[in-house]
Amino acid sequence: DVKVTQSSRYLVKRTGEKVFLECVQxxxxxxxxxxxxxxxxxxxxxxxxxxxxxKEKGDIPEGYSVSREKKERFxxxxxxxxxxxxxxxxxxxxxxxxxxxxxFGPGTRLTVL
Amino acid sequence: xxxxxxxxxxxxxxxxxxxxxxCTYSDRVSQSFFWYRQxxxxxxxxxxxxxxxxxxxxxxxxxQLNKASQYVSLLIRDSQPSDSxxxxxxxxxxxxxxxxxxxxxxxxSVKP
Numbered sequence: 001d002v003k004v005t006q007s008s009r010y011l012v013k014r015t016g017e018k019v020f021l022e023c024v025q026x027x028x029x030x031x032x033x034x035x036x037x038x039x040x041x042x043x044x045x046x047x048x049x050x051x052x053x054x055k056e057k058g059d060i061p062e063g064y065s066v067s068r069e070k071k072e073r074f075x076x077x078x079x080x081x082x083x084x085x086x087x088x089x090x091x092x093x094x095x096x097x098x099x100x101x102x103x104f105g106p107g108t109r110l111t112v113l
Numbered sequence: 114x115x116x117x118x119x120x121x122x123x124x125x126x127x128x129x130x131x132x133x134x135x136c137t138y139s140d141r142v143s144q145s146f147f148w149y150r151q152x153x154x155x156x157x158x159x160x161x162x163x164x165x166x167x168x169x170x171x172x173x174x175x176x177q178l179n180k181a182s183q184y185v186s187l188l189i190r191d192s193q194p195s196d197s198x199x200x201x202x203x204x205x206x207x208x209x210x211x212x213x214x215x216x217x218x219x220x221x222s223v224k225p
Contacts, residue, residue, distance in 0.1 A: 042217035100145040104156040
């Protein structure tokens with residue numbers, strides 16, 4: 001079974017703090033994704049990566065950055081957290097090409113005070 | 114702008130009935146179609162994938178795809194209260210990088 005893990009289930013941070021969310025997958029997938037999910041807005045893609053050290057902007061990259069130093073690990077960074085970044089953050093992984101399936105981690109519910 | 118549309122619901126069905134969830138998509142070149150189930154407070158779980166026209170059955174779930182009409186559906190037979198969740202339709206966004214476009218989901222409620 002595909003296993004995608006995220007570093008925290010719940011996180012509370014203060015405005016202006018730097019926040020790191022980490023995601024690890026064990027299926028040797030090339031692709032990794034970061035989404036945020038908000039009521040009424042659905043899943044929105046923040047960044048994705050299809051190889052080590054490669055990154056591509058998704059639909060809402062502003063205020064975020066990412067890092068992929070190893071194939072299995074994809075980090076999302078909030079350089080200076082703001083209250084409008086309070087959300088559920090979901091990491092997913094999938095194989096490049098093929099059937100395009102994505103598998104999600106358990107999610108991190110981030111609250112920025 | 115590529116889009117995936119779903120009725121937000123809630124769709125309410127009695128226990129034992131068939132639940133029918135529908136999804137339309139805008140990109141004619143899409144080739145891969147997925148249904149995810151998401152319980153409240155949890156992450157999406159892949160439950161069905163379909164790639165060619167017609168029906169695909171897996172237990173109580175049947176996915177149906179009609180590429181000419183740009184329409185994909187999910188039928189849940191013998192619905193159970195444990196099926197109560199939000200169901201997300203996802204379609205590959207074209208290109209070779211494996212991106213998916215997600216609908217906003219349909220909330221299903223199965224009443225005992």
